[in-house]
Amino acid sequence: MPRINYQLGLSEDALHSLQTLASNLREARKARGWSIEEAAKRCLLSVNAYRKAESANPGTAIGVYLSIMDVMGLVDGLADVAAPHRDETGRRLKRIGSIAKRTSS
DSSP states (O other): OOOOOGGGGOOHHHHHHHHHHHHHHHHHHHHTTOOHHHHHHHTTOOHHHHHHHHTTOTTSOHHHHHHHHHHTTOOTTGGGTTOGGGOHHHHHHHHHHHHHHHHHO
């Protein structure tokens, strides 16, 4: 099966955000004094999966990141990531759709 290059579909902003997340997770692990092996064990992950998360591999499953953040107590604010109040484009399109429905009625 051919390998998929997930980076091809990601913008520079998305890649930068992923790098920032990975860096933050690495810093949090080090602040706790954990080796990669210990952190992986605590998160019930393979060392390889944990390393991929800390290296900002875009093919890493979101569940891996969730597990790491959960074990480290860093899930606060995660629900705000794609929250409707932060989606300006979605709100604008919703308003336009509402206006179009009213004018066509």
